Amino acid sequence: MTTSPSFTQGAADRLSVVEALYRFAAGIDLRDSALLSSALAEEAVSDFRPAAAKAGFEYPVIEGRDVIVTALMTSLSSLDTTHSVSNPRVTIMGDTARMDVLVEAQHVPRSDPSRHYLMKNRYNVELKRSGDLWVITRNTVDNVWRSGDIGVLSGI
Numbered sequence: 001m002t003t004s005p006s007f008t009q010g011a012a013d014r015l016s017v018v019e020a021l022y023r024f025a026a027g028i029d030l031r032d033s034a035l036l037s038s039a040l041a042e043e044a045v046s047d048f049r050p051a052a053a054k055a056g057f058e059y060p061v062i063e064g065r066d067v068i069v070t071a072l073m074t075s076l077s078s079l080d081t082t083h084s085v086s087n088p089r090v091t092i093m094g095d096t097a098r099m100d101v102l103v104e105a106q107h108v109p110r111s112d113p114s115r116h117y118l119m120k121n122r123y124n125v126e127l128k129r130s131g132d133l134w135v136i137t138r139n140t141v142d143n144v145w146r147s148g149d150i151g152v153l154s155g156i
Contacts, residue, residue, distance in 0.1 A: 025083035
């Protein structure tokens with residue numbers, strides 16, 4: 001079987017789009033601001049309002065890569081987190097892409113690992129090609145379900 005170059009490039013692009021979200025999630029979980037930053041466009045927008053509203057709190061829209069990185073590194077600094085990415089559906093249009101993906105986010109206070117707050121979120125991600133990488137230009141997070149102690153997120 002012969003694989004066409006356009007099929008190969010399309011598959012590589014789809015994988016690279018998903019890989020941008022892997023960098024984003026790993027940057028948060030590893031508390032690696034450089035890795036997190038590598039996943040975001042300079043003008044990136046992070047909108048966690050839909051998920052926050054379902055959890056009963058407010059969270060502002062955050063604009064700008066450096067502001068997003070600082071906000072996430074600061075607000076999650078007292079927590080251990082794990083983000084698991086699944087079921088990505090990617091649509092590529094030239095040098096832009098959209099991805100609908102499920103992300104399960106576990107939050108555990110480092111001071112009390114007996115508590116947790118688990119969220120299954122749907123991410124609606126917009127991306128653009130930036131050299132050899134894809135970067136997130138906008139991420140809107142909505143919540144599918146959640147469990148545990150919401151108090152774990154107090155102060156974020």
